[in-house]
Amino acid sequence: MSTENLLILAAIIFTIGAIGVMVRRNALVIFMSVEMMLNSANLAMVAFALAWGGLEGQVASFFVMVVAAAEVVVGLSIIMIIFRTRRSTSVDAASLLKL
C-alpha cells in the first residue's frame, strides 16, 4: 500500500467529512462528520510516519484522538442540553446567536 494511496483515501474521507459538516442539519451527524475529518487527518499523519519511518506522526495521531475524545465529551453534553430544551438537534433551529 503506497503512501500516495493512503493520502488519497485520507483526502476522500476528509472531503466527505467536510461536506457532511456543511450540508447536514442534524448536530449528531455533523459531529460524526467532524470525527471523520479528524480521523482522515490521523490517517494522513500515520501514512507520513510510515513513509518517513519516524514516530512523530503516530504520536501526533494519538494526541488528536485524545483531543477528539475530550471534544466528544463536551460536544455531546451540549447537544444533549440543546435537545432537552428544544426537542430537536437541528443546528439550523439553534440560530439565536445572530443579532
Next chain:
Amino acid sequence: MTVLETIAPVLATGMFEWAWLMIAIPALGAALLLLGGSALDKVGPPVAVGAVLASFAMAAYLFGQQLLSPVGERAVSVPLYEWIATPTWSVQAGLLIDPLSILFALLITGVGALIHIYSLGYMAHDERKRRFFAYLNLFIAAMLILVLADSYLVLFVGWEGVGLASYLLIGFWQHKPSAAAAAKKAFVMNRVGDLGMTMAVMAMLALFGSSAFEAVNHGIGQAGPFWPTLIGLLLLVGACGKSAQVPLQAWLLDAMEGPTPVSALIHAATMVTAGVYLVVRSHAIFELSTTASTAVVVVGTVTLLAGAWIGTSKDDIKKVLAGSTMSQIGYMILAAGLGPAGYAFAIFHLLTHGFFKANMFLGAGSVMHGMNDDVNMRHYGALAKAMPYTFWTFAMGYLAIIGVPPLAGYFSKDHIIEAAFGRSALIGSLALLGAGVTAFYMTRLMLMTFLGEKRWQEGVHPHESPKTMTVPLILLAALSVVSGVAMNGWIQGWLEPATGAHPHEISWVPTPVGWATMAVVAVGVAVGWLLFGRRPIPESAPASSNPFTIVGRNDLFGDAVNDTLVVKPTMLLADGVVATDQRAIDAGADGLADIVQGLSSRGRQLQTGQVRRYALGLTMGVVGIGVVMILSQLA
C-alpha cells in the same frame, strides 16, 4: 477760586475718622435682621429705624463740623484700607466727605429715616416686615457707599449694592408675577447701564492706574481729547441706566410694583438720582468734552419731556408720579450737562425733589392704604375730606413740584430753566414746556384724587392713616415748603469746593424767564382744571383716538422699542445659533454615526446564526489559504 477748581481734600481727624460708621451701622442692621431669623420679627423694624437715625445723627454732626470749618478744609478724605494690592498697582478703599457728598448723606439718611418710620405703619400687617426693613437698611448702606466713596471703583460697589436692594425691594411681593417680572426688568436694564460704568472704570484704571476722583480729575486733563469723550459717554450710559433716562427708562414705571415706601425712597428720592450725582462728581471729565456734555443735555431734555408725557396719560397714581420722577431727574441731568452754570442747580433740584417727591409718593401710599391698595385714580375722588393730613401734605408737594413761589420747586426748577436758556433758546423752551406739562399732569392728579365727585368702589372706606405715616408726611411737606428758600442763597457757595465756582448768579425776585415759567405753569394748571376739574371723570379710561394719549398710555412704547431693537434681534440671533447647532454641528455628528450604523448593519447580515454557513465560511477560508500557499510555493 477760578471756575472748575476744586479743593484738595485734607486728611480726616476727630469724628471724621469714624465716618465709616455711617455706612457700617445700617449695614450691620441689615445683617442682624437678615441673619437674626424670626426671633427678631418684633424688635427688628424699630432696630432698623434706629440704625438709620444713628446714621443721620452722624451725618448731621459731620455736616455741622464742615459748616464750622474754613472753606479750604471742607473736603475730608478718610482712607480706610488697601483693597486690592498687586506688585504694579493697588486700590485703596476710602471715603471722601466733601460738601457734595455730605448733602447726599443727609438726604439719604434723613429722608431714609422718615421713610423707615412711615414703613412701620405702612407695612404693619406684612408678614415679612423684618425682611423688608433689612433690605431698606441694606439700601441705605449701599447708597451711602455710593455717595461717600472716594474712587469710582468703591462708588461702583455702592452702585451695584443699590441695584441689588432695588431688585429685592421691587420684587418684595414676589408672589405677584408682575412684581417678580418688574424686578427682573429693572435688574437687567440696570446691567446695561452698569456695562458703561465698568468700561469707564476700566478705562480709568488703564489710563491713570487709579480710579480715585483726585487722580482721575488730575489725569484726565492730560489724556488728550478722545478719552474725556469716551469716558464721559460711558459714564452717561451708567447714569441713564440708574436714573431711568431715555433710552434706558422703561424699568422705572414697572418698578412701581414694589411697596410704596420703596418707590418713595429708592425710585424717587435717592437711588434714581445717583446718575445726577455721577455726572456732577465727574464734572472734570464732562468739562473737557463738548460731545459728552451735549449728550448729557440731550438725554436730560428728551427725558424731561418723555417723563412728563407719560405722566399726563396714566391713571395709576404711582405711575403718574414715576413719570414725573423721570421728568424731574431729566431736569437735573439737563442742569448737570449745562456745565458750571448748572451743577449746583442740579444738586439743588435733586434735594428739593427728594423732599417733595418722597412726600407725594408717601402721600400716594397713604391714599392707597385708605383705598384697599387700589391705585387707579379713576376710583378716587373727594378724598380731601376723608384724609385731611394726606391731602394738605400732598398739596404742599404739588405746589412745590409745579413751582409756585416761594415753595421749593420754584427756586430749584426756575434756575435750571434759566440756565438752559443761557445755553440755547431751544433747550430753554423745551424745559419751559416741560414745566407747563408738569403743572398739567400734577393738577390732573390732584383733581382726580382729592377733589371732584366720589368714585369709590364698593366696600372701600377711606380713612386717615396712622400717626407713623402722617408725621413723616408732615415733616416732608414742611421741607417741601421751606427747603427752597433755605438753600437758594446758600447752596452755590457751599458746593463751590466740590463742583468749582459758578458763573451764574441766582436771584430772589423773578427774572423774565421766571415770569414766563409762572405763566406757563398757570396755563398748565388752567388746562388741567378745564379738562378734569369741571367735568365728571369716567370710572374707566375712555377710549381715545388722540395719538398723544395712546402713546403716553403705552409708556411711549418703550417696551415695544426695546422689543424691536434688542429683544427680537437677540432672539433671532439665538434662534440662528440653535439652528446652526442643530442643522450643522449636530447633523455632522449624527451623520457620522448614521454612516457607521449603516455599514455595521450591512456587516451584521453576515452573522446569520446558521452554523452550517459558518462551517462553509471556515472551510472556504482554509481552502483559500491553502490555494494561496500552494500558489506561492509554485511561484
